[in-house]
Amino acid sequence: ASACYTESPPEQRWWAWGNVVICAGLALTNMPSLPVVVDNILGYGVIGFGIALVLRGLRVHFSSTLSWRTVAVITAIALLVPAYYTLVTPSLRARLCFSGFYFAILNWMCAATIARHGRLRVTGISVAGFSVLGVGLLLRGMHMLLHPDPADSASSLVMGLSTLAIPLAQICIAFGLIMMVSWRYSERLRRLSTLDALTGALNRAGLEIQGKRVGLRALRGGRSLAVIMIDVDYFKVINDSHGHPVGDEVLRHLARLLKMELRPHDLMARFGGEEFVLVLDDVNLAAAINVAERLRARIEREMVELDKLSVRYTASMGVVCSDEHGYDLIRLISAGDAAMYEAKRAGRNRVVGA
Numbered sequence: 644a645s646a647c648y649t650e651s652p653p654e655q656r657w658w659a660w661g662n663v664v665i666c667a668g669l670a671l672t673n674m675p676s677l678p679v680v681v682d683n684i685l686g687y688g689v690i691g692f693g694i695a696l697v698l699r700g701l702r703v704h705f706s707s708t709l710s711w712r713t714v715a716v717i718t719a720i721a722l723l724v725p726a727y728y729t730l731v732t733p734s735l736r737a738r739l740c741f742s743g744f745y746f747a748i749l750n751w752m753c754a755a756t757i758a759r760h761g762r763l764r765v766t767g768i769s770v771a772g773f774s775v776l777g778v779g780l781l782l783r784g785m786h787m788l789l790h791p792d793p794a795d796s797a798s799s800l801v802m803g804l805s806t807l808a809i810p811l812a813q814i815c816i817a818f819g820l821i822m823m824v825s826w827r828y829s830e831r832l833r834r835l836s837t838l839d840a841l842t843g844a845l846n847r848a849g850l851e852i853q854g855k856r857v858g859l860r861a862l863r864g865g866r867s868l869a870v871i872m873i874d875v876d877y878f879k880v881i882n883d884s885h886g887h888p889v890g891d892e893v894l895r896h897l898a899r900l901l902k903m904e905l906r907p908h909d910l911m912a913r914f915g916g917e918e919f920v921l922v923l924d925d926v927n928l929a930a931a932i933n934v935a936e937r938l939r940a941r942i943e944r945e946m947v948e949l950d951k952l953s954v955r956y957t958a959s960m961g962v963v964c965s966d967e968h969g970y971d972l973i974r975l976i977s978a979g980d981a982a983m984y985e986a987k988r989a990g991r992n993r994v995v996g997a
C-alpha cells in the first residue's frame with residue numbers, strides 16, 4: 644500500500660496551478676484601471692495558459708502529456724488575437740467573441756480528453772462540467788456576435804444564465820477531478836490488496852471475494868463449479884539448485900501459462916508458495932479433469948528460458964467439483980488439496996479427480 648502514497652500525483656499539481664493561473668487571469672481582465680496591455684491582452688493570455696495547464700494535468704492523469712510547445716501555442720493564441728483586436732483593429736466586441744469561442748474550445752478539449760478514456764460513471768461529472776463551461780462561454784461569444792453593443796448585453800438572459808452556469812460548472816469540475824483521482828487510488832489499493840505481487844494472480848483475499856461471487860452465481864444458475872489445485876513438483880529443488888530468483892521466474896511462468904489457457908471469467912489465485920487454485924464456472928468433474936490434464940501436459944512440455952539457463956518443471960493437480968462436494972469454496976479447496984496430495988503420493992506430475 645505504501646506504493647500508493649509515495650508518488651505525489653502530478654496531475655493534481657497541474658490542476659491546482661492551472662486554476663490559480665485562471666483566477667489570476669480573470670482578475671486581470673476585470674481590472675479596467677490597469678493599462679490596456681495588461682487588462683485586455685495579458686489577462687486573456689494568462690487564462691489561456693491556465694486552461695492549458697489544466698489540460699496538461701488531464702493528459703498526465705491518463706498517462707500521456709501535453710508538450711510545453713503546445714502549452715505555448717495555446718497561450719500565444721490567447722495573447723495575440725486580443726492584442727490584434729486591441730492594438731491593430733480595436734474592437735471590444737471581436738475580442739469578447741474570440742475569448743468566448745476560444746475558451747469554449749479549450750474546455751471542450753478538456754472534456755474530450757476525459758471522455759476518450761471511458762468510465763463515465765467515474766468521469767461523467769468532470770466531462771459534464773467542462774462541456775457546460777464550454778457551452779456557457781460559447782453562448783457568451785455568440786451573444787456578443789449577435790449583439791451590436793457589448794455594453795447592453797450585460798443584463799441579457801443569456802449573460803445571466805451563463806453567469807450562473809459557469810461557476811456551477813467549475814464546482815462540478817472540481818468535484819469530478821477529485822472523484823477521478825480518488826477512484827484511481829482506490830483501484831490501485833484494491834489491486835494491491837487482492838493481487839499477488841509476484842505473479843499477478845489473485846491472492847487469498849482476492850480469491851475469497853471473487854470466489855464467493857462466482858460460487859453464488861453458479862449456485863443460482865444451477866451450474867457446476869470446479870476447482871483445480873495445482874502444486875509445482877520439487878519446487879524446493881529448483882530454488883536450492885538455481886536460486887530464489889529462478890524459482891520466482893518459474894512461478895511467473897506458471898501463472899502466465901495458466902492465464903493463457905483459461906477463459907476470461909475463470910479465476911486463478913496463488914494460494915501459497917508454489918500452489919495455485921483455479922475456479923471454473925459451468926464445468927463438471929470430467930471436463931475439469933480434461934482441462935487439468937491439458938494444463939499438466941503443457942507445463943511438462945514448456946521450458947522456462949532464462950539468460951543462461953533453461954528450466955523444466957512439472958506440477959501435480961487435484962480436481963474437485965460442486966456436484967460431489969457442494970458449493971462452499973473452502974470445502975472445495977480442501978477436497979482439491981487432498982486430491983492434489985494424492986497425486987503427489989502417486990508419483991507427482993499427474994492429475995487426480997475426487
Ligand SMILES: Nc1nc2c(ncn2[C@@H]2O[C@H](COP(=O)(O)OP(=O)(O)OP(=O)(O)O)[C@@H](O)[C@H]2O)c(=O)[nH]1
Binds near residue numbers: 880886887890894
Ligand atoms: N522462489 C520462491 N520460492 C518460494 C516462494 N514461496 C515459497 N517458496 C519455496 O517453495 C518451496 C516449497 O517447498 P516444498 O513445500 O518442500 O515443496 P516441493 O519442494 O515443491 O515438494 P513437493 O511439493 O512435495 O513436490 C520452499 O523452499 C519455499 O521456500 C516464492 O515466492 N518464491
